[in-house]
Amino acid sequence: MTIRDDTDELIAFLNSLVAIDPYALAELLCIRVPCNRALAEHPTVQAMAFGDSSCTFIAPDTYRVGVLGILNGFCGVIDNGPHKSWGPINAIYGDGVLLRFERRDKPS
Secondary structure, three states, rough: OOOOOOOOHHHHHHHHHHHOOHHHHHHHHHHEEEEEEEEOOOOOOOOOOOOOOOOOOOOOOOOEEHHHHHHHHHHHOOOOOOOOOOOOOEEEEOEEEEEEEEEEEOOO
């Protein structure tokens, strides 16, 4: 799948919101809600599977998804390179603060 043409517009919109309230956007990015396996295995949505010993407070064999995973799913996934199968929108932090969103792939 290719990345949607309007991805840069979405990134610009998200950055306009970060300029207004970076803390609210950062809080939204931290929220992950339980989801079913079908959503977790969607070809473009970015979700996390749990079940290993690294996350002992979450039930094994469960999945969680956040707003950035959904937005990246809308935009598509990178077809090649070091970020293959990742979404194109990347949240950039500095000193623990959300600074901006950037496009992860390099459009030509």
